[in-house]
Amino acid sequence: LTLENELRRGIERDELLLYYQPQIDVASGRIVGLEALVRWKHPSMGLIQPSRFVPIAEQTGLIVPLGAWVLRRACTDLRQLQDMGLNNVSIGVNISARQFTDSDVLSQIQQAIEETGIDPQHLDVEITESTLMNNPEHVISYLERMKGLGIRLSIDDFGTGYSSLNYLKRFPVDTLKIDRSFVIDIADNPKDEAIAVTIITLAHSMGMTVLAEGVEHARQAEILANHRCDIIQGFLYGKPMSLPDAIAELQMGR
Ligand code: G
Numbered sequence: 001l002t003l004e005n006e007l008r009r010g011i012e013r014d015e016l017l018l019y020y021q022p023q024i025d026v027a028s029g030r031i032v033g034l035e036a037l038v039r040w041k042h043p044s045m046g047l048i049q050p051s052r053f054v055p056i057a058e059q060t061g062l063i064v065p066l067g068a069w070v071l072r073r074a075c076t077d078l079r080q081l082q083d084m085g086l087n088n089v090s091i092g093v094n095i096s097a098r099q100f101t102d103s104d105v106l107s108q109i110q111q112a113i114e115e116t117g118i119d120p121q122h123l124d125v126e127i128t129e130s131t132l133m134n135n136p137e138h139v140i141s142y143l144e145r146m147k148g149l150g151i152r153l154s155i156d157d158f159g160t161g162y163s164s165l166n167y168l169k170r171f172p173v174d175t176l177k178i179d180r181s182f183v184i185d186i187a188d189n190p191k192d193e194a195i196a197v198t199i200i201t202l203a204h205s206m207g208m209t210v211l212a213e214g215v216e217h218a219r220q221a222e223i224l225a226n227h228r229c230d231i232i233q234g235f236l237y238g239k240p241m242s243l244p245d246a247i248a249e250l251q252m253g254r
Pocket residue numbers: 036037038049050051054067070094095096099
C-alpha cells in the first residue's frame with residue numbers, strides 16, 4: 001500500500017487527530033490562541049508528523065477531505081472550550097494552497113460554524129502569504145466573504161511569500177504571523193531583528209495584530225517583546241499538545 005492509499009484509508013478510518021500549540025499574549029502572559037496541527041495516528045507506524053503526509057495530501061488532492069476534517073474537528077473542539085466557559089481563546093486552523101484553490105473553503109467554514117454553533121470570532125483561519133499572492137485580485141473578494149462569516153484571518157509564514165504591499169493593504173486580515181526563519185537568529189543577526197521590527201511596524205500601522213512563530217529561547221521573546229510584538233508562539237511556551245493537555249493549561253489560568 002502506498003502512503004497515499006494508507007492516508008486515504010486513514011482519513012476514512014478516523015486516524016487523524018489534532019494537537020494544539022499555545023499562542024501567548026505578550027502583555028498579559030496568557031494563552032490567547034491555540035494553533036491546530038494535524039497528526040496521523042497510524043495503526044502500525046505510530047504518530048506521524050504532518051511534514052510527512054501534508055505534502056503528499058497536497059500533491060494527491062487528499063488535502064481536500066483532510067482539510068475538511070481538520071476544520072470540522074477544530075470547530076468541535078472550539079465548541080467544547082466555549083461550553084466550558086473558556087471564551088477568551090481562539091483556535092487557529094491552517095488552510096494550505098491547494099485546499100484554498102481546489103475546495104470551497106468558504107462553504108466548509110460556514111457549515112462547520114453552523115453545525116457546531118461556535119462563536120466565529122474565535123476561529124482564526126491561517127493562510128500562507130504565497131497562497132494569497134497567487135491570484136490576489138480574486139483572493140481579496142474571497143477573503144471579504146470569509147470575513148463576512150465573522151471569523152479572523154491570519155497570514156501565515158509572513159515575510160517568505162513576496163507580498164505586494166499593494167495587495168497586503170487590501171486583504172482584510174487581522175494578524176500577520178512572522179515566519180520562524182526570521183526568529184531563529186534574531187538574537188545574533190541584526191538583519192533578522194530589523195526584518196522583525198519592520199513586520200511589526202507594518203502590521204501595527206495597518207491596524208493588524210502581529211505574532212512571532214518559532215520562539216524557542218527567552219532572549220528571542222525578550223527582543224520581540226521590546227519591539228512590541230503582540231503574540232508569541234513556540235517551543236519556549238509549549239509544543240503542540242493534546243486537547244486535554246491544552247485545556248489543563250487554560251484552566252491553570254495561563
Ligand atoms: O507540525 P509540523 O511542524 O510538523 O507541521 C508541518 C507543516 O504541516 C506545517 O507547515 C504546517 O502548517 C502543516 N500543517 C500542520 N497541520 C496542518 C493542517 O491541519 N492543515 C494543513 N493544511 N497543514 C497543516
